[in-house]
Amino acid sequence: MDYNIDGLAPVVITNKIEITERVFIYQFKRAFNFEAGQVIGISVFDNTDEKMPRMYSIASGNNDELVSILFNVKETGWLTPLLAKKEVGDTIYITAPSGNFLDNNESAFWIATGTGIAPFHSMLQSGSSGQKTLIHGARKLDSFYFEDSFLNVNHLSYIRCCSQEEGNSIYFGRLTQYLKEYNNLPHDQKYYLCGVPEMVVEVRDILIDKGVPYQQIVAEIYF
Amino acid sequence: MKQELLGKTLKELQEIVGELGLPKFTAKQIADWLYKKDIQSIDEMSNLSKKARQLLNEQFEIGYVAPVKVQTSVDGTKKYLYPTATDKFIEAAYIPDKDRATLCVSSQIGCKMGCLFCMTAKQGFQGQLSTGQIINQIKSLPEFEKLTNIVYMGMGEPFDNIEGVMKSTEILTSDYGFGWSPKRITVSTIGIIPAMRTFLANSKCHLAISLHTPFDEERKEIMPIQNVYPISEIIDELRSYEFTQHRRVSFEYIMFKGINDSSKHVKELARLLNGLNCRINLIRFHPIPGTPLEGTSIEKMEQFRDQLISKGIMTTIRKSRGEDIFAACGLLSTKELLKKQEGDH
Ligand SMILES: Cc1cc2nc3c(=O)[nH]c(=O)nc-3n(C[C@H](O)[C@H](O)[C@H](O)COP(=O)(O)OP(=O)(O)OC[C@H]3O[C@@H](n4cnc5c(N)ncnc54)[C@H](O)[C@@H]3O)c2cc1C
Ligand code: SF4
Numbered sequence: 238m239d240y241n242i243d244g245l246a247p248v249v250i251t252n253k254i255e256i257t258e259r260v261f262i263y264q265f266k267r268a269f270n271f272e273a274g275q276v277i278g279i280s281v282f283d284n285t286d287e288k289m290p291r292m293y294s295i296a297s298g299n300n301d302e303l304v305s306i307l308f309n310v311k312e313t314g315w316l317t318p319l320l321a322k323k324e325v326g327d328t329i330y331i332t333a334p335s336g337n338f339l340d341n342n343e344s345a346f347w348i349a350t351g352t353g354i355a356p357f358h359s360m361l362q363s364g365s366s367g368q369k370t371l372i373h374g375a376r377k378l379d380s381f382y383f384e385d386s387f388l389n390v391n392h393l394s395y396i397r398c399c400s401q402e403e404g405n406s407i408y409f410g411r412l413t414q415y416l417k418e419y420n421n422l423p424h425d426q427k428y429y430l431c432g433v434p435e436m437v438v439e440v441r442d443i444l445i446d447k448g449v450p451y452q453q454i455v456a457e458i459y460f
Numbered sequence: 461m462k463q464e465l466l467g468k469t470l471k472e473l474q475e476i477v478g479e480l481g482l483p484k485f486t487a488k489q490i491a492d493w494l495y496k497k498d499i500q501s502i503d504e505m506s507n508l509s510k511k512a513r514q515l516l517n518e519q520f521e522i523g524y525v526a527p528v529k530v531q532t533s534v535d536g537t538k539k540y541l542y543p544t545a546t547d548k549f550i551e552a553a554y555i556p557d558k559d560r561a562t563l564c565v566s567s568q569i570g571c572k573m574g575c576l577f578c579m580t581a582k583q584g585f586q587g588q589l590s591t592g593q594i595i596n597q598i599k600s601l602p603e604f605e606k607l608t609n610i611v612y613m614g615m616g617e618p619f620d621n622i623e624g625v626m627k628s629t630e631i632l633t634s635d636y637g638f639g640w641s642p643k644r645i646t647v648s649t650i651g652i653i654p655a656m657r658t659f660l661a662n663s664k665c666h667l668a669i670s671l672h673t674p675f676d677e678e679r680k681e682i683m684p685i686q687n688v689y690p691i692s693e694i695i696d697e698l699r700s701y702e703f704t705q706h707r708r709v710s711f712e713y714i715m716f717k718g719i720n721d722s723s724k725h726v727k728e729l730a731r732l733l734n735g736l737n738c739r740i741n742l743i744r745f746h747p748i749p750g751t752p753l754e755g756t757s758i759e760k761m762e763q764f765r766d767q768l769i770s771k772g773i774m775t776t777i778r779k780s781r782g783e784d785i786f787a788a789c790g791l792l793s794t795k796e797l798l799k800k801q802e803g804d805h
Contacts, residue, residue: 257586276688289654292688337680338687433571435584441576442750451576451752456684460572460585460620 238268239334243285244278245330256377259310260324260352261321262296263329264303271334273363274356275297275459278332279306281319290332291316292433294355294457296383298362307355338431338457343367345427348440350374350412353432353459358383361390369393374398374412374436412436415435416443424449431457461545464523465516466494466500466599467592469627470636478745480515490516491636495599500524523592524600527552537782541794542597544569548586549794552597552614553787557779560607565597566792567624568616573650576672576682577714579613579748579786583795589616591627598632612642613668615792619655620756630667642666643706650685651694660701668741669694671711673720674728682716682753695732703737714743715756721764730771739774746780746788 238246252264271277278290279369310317323329344367347357353375356397361369371393375381378399387395397404398412408415413436416422428444430437437456445451468476473487486508491507502516527540542550550671553564569586598610608673610632612618618625629645631637642664649656650670671691673679679686681719703709711733715721729740742765745755759779768775782788 285654336687337676337690434574434581438574438581438584441574442582445752447748452681455680455687456574457687458572458684459572460617 240333240349241283243283244285244332245280245285245290246332247283247328248304248327248331250323250325253323256307256382257377259312259321259387260307260380260382261310262305262307263320263323264297264305265329265331267297267302267304269334271295271299273340273360273365274340275334275336276338276356277304277306277334279316279320280330281316281323283330288315290330294338294352294359295334296318296358298359298364301362307352307358309352323355325422334395338429338455339430340365341367341427343427344423345369345429346422347371348412348416348428348430350432350436351380352382353430353436353457354382356431356457357429358386361386361393366392368392368394370394372395372396372412372415374400374415374432376401378402378404378407403449408412416440416447419447422447422449424453426453428454429457432459433460434460462521463519464590464592465490465520466523467590467595467627467631468494469591470634476520477512480512482509482512482515486512488636494522495631495637496639523596525593527598527602530602531785531787533782533785533787535781537785537787538603539782539785539787539792540597540601541797542593543548543601544593546587549797550589550593550597550615551787551792551794552601553792554601554603555781555787556603557781560608561603561606561656562611563598563601563607564607564611564614564787565594566614566616567594567612567618567621568799569794571616572620573617574684574713575650576752577672577716577745577748577751579791579793579795582748583718583793583798586798588621589624591624591631594624594628595631597743602762609644610645610647611646611668613646615794617650617652618647619649619652619659622652622655622658626662629663633663646710648712650683651689651691652685653689653694653697656694656697664707666708666710668710668712671713671729671740672716674725674732678720682719695736708739709736710739710741712743713740714745715761715764716745717754717756717760719753721760723767726764726767726771729768730773733773739776740768741776742777743780744780746783746791748791767803 240246248265254262276292280290293306296307398408398415400411403409529541531539538554548569555562570583571580572585635636645665648668765775
């Protein structure tokens, strides 16, 4: 990829999917390599003079032909309302992939709320090995993004916690409540947390309170 | 709701007077009243025409907000609480020390960065502070006249509010504003690289980086930002700037018992910082509720300091101030007030 002096390169949107209200998956052709769990910066401009790109976890597998990102629109925000107006065929600008929130290919817990599920989807699609327990928290039943990919995977135990709606095989309550009720959390596995700061900090406190060494907790905060 | 004039840069004041159809020089006059004098209302801006004051009054107010509460420590440190229009609170710590008086200001309400050892992290993020709200912590301080230094080390990550930091430091250091030397101001960050670049390219104020451990894996465990902006990249970036007595870079290093206080750490710090003109401030850890971390003893800290000095790194141990009133480093939080508010509603 040819990145310009501000570290940005153009890509053309090939698919735009609104998976639930104001939550989108955008896809574009992959012309770079990355490790599952990494992020890219995105802007609607080809420079950083006025605004810095925002960061997004790559949600697709590292061998997929298309790169996917998943985002929800913050109506008072800068980038996401503009990004949501883009259509298939439009150009957006991305930075090179970066970041160290990487899979360990061992047994581990993956804990996410909202769009924080994206890096775990990438890890799964990239052939993550090891027994994983994925706990995803959302308010509404339609917000378990990528749930079809996570259901019925042999080495994945997939738990959905929905705080506002009841559903079949879904824990009714907040993810933090689910964790508080979880007995015998292993102390020798890594816990990967991804999502908004409040969730990460609260979950980390719960895990530590349950005896998980803080060194086993790896957090990616969507600040 | 009226907009606050406090916190407007000269350029923004020029835009405002332009829109109101007032002469251009009015902007400089308003800046004088805001930043060099002490008035409580727009009506007191006596060198402005009556029409100008009337037009301003229709849309603006000065924006001073007095602190609603102060707690005083046995060591003289004071923690001030400022209210906001959204019922949230801002904390600032006033730290007198011999011939210096430092104000530690907040840049956000709460913080998003989630550092394991920090009380502010536990309250989450409630919002950005406007430039006016940052300047107000300074200008509405009862001890304003005594202040010699400002440090951006209160609640929040300053570089996650780069606009507020750049504008407020401009106002503090410009001739039209407070006219302070940038040497009196230090901005402290965990190292958000793009914003740090903007700061280094456009400001002459000192920079402090929260380092806390030179090892990647260890830093990841206590500071999630390490996944995004590793310390080695931050240091590489710093190497392309010149640091002197006029603009210093320092590193903050909170000491955790058995975690980051070994000779292995001294060695790695020396390697990491090799060739960079900098200093390290060692800080005692003030345990927060539920923390798995403990502070290193003062004797061990002194040994660590001496080892670093012997490696040629200027190192000091920061005096701990205001511990009894939770004003010390890493202890600022208005979470209890938020909870009380939620209970009240
Ligand atoms: C490493 C990393 C990975 C990320 N990955 C993703 C991803 O995969 N998908 C995704 O959707 N987002 C992700 N984000 C978040 C993303 O980068 C943007 O911050 C987000 O999309 C909002 O951008 P914006 O420009 O629209 O809003 P902004 O202009 O940045 O601000 C949004 C609005 O919300 C407010 N606000 C911002 N944060 C908070 C908060 N925590 N609590 C309350 N109010 C807040 C702001 O004050 C503002 O009003 C990631 C962030 C990081 C750091
Ligand atoms: S140490 Fe600073 S950056 Fe980290 S959570 Fe606390 S206030 Fe935020």
